[in-house]
Amino acid sequence: MCQLLGMNCNVPTDIMFSFSGFSQRACEHADGFGIAFFEERGVRCFVDAQPANQSPVADLIKAYPIHSKHVVAHIRKATEGHVALENCHPFTRELWGRYWVFAHNGDLKNYHPRLHGAFRPVGDTDSERAFCWLLQEMAKSHASLPSAQELTRTLRELVPQVAQHGTFNFLLSNGEALWAHGTTKLHYLVRQYPFAQARLQDADITMDFAQIAQRDDRVALIATEPLTSNEPWTAFQSGELKVFAQGQLLDSD
């Protein structure tokens, strides 16, 4: 299984602390990694077929503070699709004049949806097929970019149709909101005032957010497994779709 990491904030924030812990998980998930940062409408997506704990690209991410309000990261353990750059998550497409990024953890069995629209997979993973199908159906449901709430309603109709094929933990963002869906394993945390120390689960690093955060800062983190050992992470229920914007949960199931 792969590992997911998402971040949604109300002010552009760097992900160096969380990514330092997350990338340690690449020991067991050694078939590539990827991370996408939105900066306003633009997105940069770094992918590498090397493991995140060895890749020079991952070293850059750990050392270069890219400030973003929406980040989606993924460490890959290949289940379907060979180890190649075109199979690295996150995947990116454009719809309604916005970029969309998508990363998936899980396994969709015999999943070959009818793709007759403008979105075709480039690689050969079940994940990219699911992303293309979601975009195709989203494009059918809305002529232009809907509000995050409206799109959430559409996704609540679409996602179960994919999830019935297997495990469908995913992160999706367009730089305005971040959607997260859990089937088997996904956790989230909203880090906000009053801030405290956070201790990474996977590395001997502690960060005192009381020292560096501003009172109004708010950061939502979503990860396959809790990233820190002393903060109140909440597990997603199976089938839960949550949407985050401005560092908080927009609404719940």
Place this chain on the structure above:
Amino acid sequence: MCQLLGMNCNVPTDIMFSFSGFSQRACEHADGFGIAFFEERGVRCFVDAQPANQSPVADLIKAYPIHSKHVVAHIRKATEGHVALENCHPFTRELWGRYWVFAHNGDLKNYHPRLHGAFRPVGDTDSERAFCWLLQEMAKSHASLPSAQELTRTLRELVPQVAQHGTFNFLLSNGEALWAHGTTKLHYLVRQYPFAQARLQDADITMDFAQIAQRDDRVALIATEPLTSNEPWTAFQSGELKVFAQGQLLDSD
């Protein structure tokens, strides 16, 4: 005006030597840079709104040998569109299950083509509008990926319709071939056996390809201005569209 750099090879090659010289040109073109590498069907696109001679992302490119058969790079001097990540070239889209990358040097005056298809600009540059229009019209002309020769014929019909609006030097690649069009300023070079020393125009660096290249290696380089001072670069005629594959020119106008 911006600066373009393209590379097309018959075996995956790193671009560290050429990029070292190219990135020096960022002194005068300080509004961001980008570089896309194809690895088989996959592509990674590094963009930064910082100048290429200061960006940590550019430092990574200069130090990490990414081997690719198709590279498209761009240094930006903003003429239209503000300085932001979404306006950094190369732009990427998917069509027919392949990624396409596009970088443009020039200025298209009052260029607002009718975009009714599946490709919409995310930023506000004339360049991204031109790319979206080309893809839209390519998608109308072919139901699936045509051969490079067939697509060249289609592009010969489409490109002049854009070029009449201004300066349209561009590079376009799908990881199988690389198309280059010159209106005002574009040069190319095929580096092949017998190999010799090459001396960068913009940095005091010499590389002896006779020492490192294999006899069958072939590399086509396309750049706004010749990158080396002692190799036989050829200038594009105004309105010339050339297509490169396997490190050589496929056909000529």
